[in-house]
Amino acid sequence: MLFKHKFLKRFSLFYRCVNRKSEVNMEETLKRIFNKSVDSVKPVELISKNKFVNLIHAGNKCLIEINDSKSLNKYDVTKKKIHVVGFGKGVLALALELECVLEEKLISGILSVPIGASKMISLKENSNIKIIEGAVDNLPDEKSLNAAKEIKEKVQSLTDDDILFVLITGGGSALLPLPIEPISLNEKSTLIKNLSRAGATINEINTVRIAISQVKGGKLLQTAKKTHKIISLIISDIVDDPLDLIASSPTIPYKKPINTPKEILEKYNLFNSLPKSILKIIEKNGNIQQDLSSEPIVNSDVFLIGNNRIAIEAAMKEAKHFNLFPVFLSSAVQGNVADVSQAFFELAVTVQHFSSLSQKEFQERIAKISLILSPHSNFFNDLVAALKADLPGICIISGGETTVTVTGDGLGGRNQELTLRFTRLCHDANTQSLNDLLLLSAGTDGVDGNNDAAGALGGSRILSDFIKDDMKSETNITRVLNDFISRNDSYNFYKNFLKNHGGDRYQIIIGHTGTNVMDVHLLMIMTSQMEKLS
C-alpha cells in the first residue's frame, strides 16, 4: 500500500464536513461511455462506415480497394473467386460487413465463432458462409477442432484463381485448435487452462500455443501457398497490437519470442508435469521461427483494422458529452489484478487530495502509480490540466488486459475481480470522499471469464445499498468482500449478493458484442467540491 491509513484519515475529516450529494448518475454515465467505446470498434463502424473495404466496378474490371489510412491498396478481382475464413469473437460481424460490401463476388466461407454468437448476429439470408460455433468458456473443444480442420482443408484447396480473406479477432486461438500430432485436444486444452489460471500473460500463452499447433504462428499461411492473394483483416486484442500474436496469428510467421515456450512453462511450474506428447514437441520447437523463415511468403497482405486505442478515443469523446474532463491514461494496462486495483485506488485518492499535496509529493505519487499502470507520456500534464479545469468531474480512461491468478473455485473474470478489489480498498479506507468516485472495468467482447457478464462497477458507493441495512455491520461487509475475493467469486458477489441487497445495477451484462479490443477501464472522480489548481 503506497498510502498509509493515516494519510487517508487526515483528509477524510475535511470531506465529511461537506455535503457531497452528487446529482450525476455516475453508474449510468459510465455505462453509457463504455457502450459508446464498444460501438466504435464494432465491424459495422470499422468496415462499412469507415469505407475500409470497397468493391469498385470500372468498365469491365472489378477491383477491391482497401483503404487503411496509410495507403490505398487495389486488387484486381475481375476473374477471381473470393472466399473468407475467420476465427474469433468478432468475425461473424466482420463477415457480415464483408458480405454486404462484396455481394455475390464472395462465393464461400467458413467461420469458427463462440457458442451463442449467431444468436446475436446473423449473416445475409442467402449467405454462402458456413458458421461453426464452439469453444465453450473460451476453451477449445471438438466443434472448434472440426472447424479448424475444415478451415485448413479449405485453405489448402485454393488456387491462383482464388482470393482469400482471413478474418482474425481475439478469441481466435481457442476457436482454431489443431494440435501437432500426437497431442490430443484434451492435453492441449488442459495445458492452456493451467497456464491461464496460473496468471500467464496472453503473449506467453500464445507463444506456447504456437509451438504446439499445426496452423498457428503463420502455419495456416504456409498451406495457402497456391492462393492468388491472402488478405488478413485483424482486430487487435493484445497490448501494442503484436500482429504475430493476435489469435496466435495463423497467417503471420511468429518472430522469435522473448521467452521460449520451455522457459514459459518452467516459469509457471508446468514443464515437469507435461504429457509426453507435448514435451516432445516443446523440446523440438525451441526456435519457432526456424521452419518458416526459409520461405518468404509474397501473396499475403495484412491489415490492422481496429484496436483498443479507437475504443478509448470514443470513450474520451463521450465523456465530454457528460461534462467530464477525459484524461487518457494508457492502452497498455497489464499486470496482476491485485496490483492494478491498488494502483487505480491510489490514483483516485491522489487526485482527490492533490490540493493538500506539495507538487513534489503529487509527482512522486503519480510516478509510483505509473510503475503499475504504464501511463501514456502526456498523462501527467493531461491530469494537471484536468485538475485546473472547471468541470464537475474527471474521467480517467484506460484499456488493457490484467491477469488473475485463480486459486478459488468461484465464477468471475479479471474485470469483475478488479472492481471488487477496488471496492474493498475504498471500503477499507473508510473515507466519505471515496463515495465520489467509481471505477468501471469491462471486456469490450462482452465476456469476462467464465460467466455471462462483461464486467462491473466498483467503489464504496456500490455498498451504500446494503450499508443502510441494519443487519450488516462494518465487519460483516469486510468479511463478505474478503470471502468473495478469496474464492475468485466476483461474478456471484455482483449477481447474487449485491443484487439481493438492492445493488442490481453494478454488473454489466450485454452479451457478445461482436468485437474484441481488450478491456476498458473508466475511473470517474467527481471534483465539484475539490479545490482547483491555479
Ligand SMILES: Nc1ncnc2c1ncn2[C@@H]1O[C@H](COP(=O)(O)OP(=O)(O)OP(=O)(O)O)[C@@H](O)[C@H]1O
Ligand atoms: N473465477 C475467476 N475469477 C477471476 N478471473 C477468472 C476466473 N476464471 C477465469 N478468470 C480469468 O479470466 C481470464 C480468461 O477470460 P476470458 O475467457 O474472457 O479470456 P480472454 O483473455 O478475454 O479471451 P480472449 O483473449 O481469448 O478473447 C483469465 O485471465 C483467467 O485468469
Ligand SMILES: O=C(O)[C@H](O)CO
Ligand atoms: O485468441 C487469442 O489468442 C487472444 O484473444 C489474443 O488475441
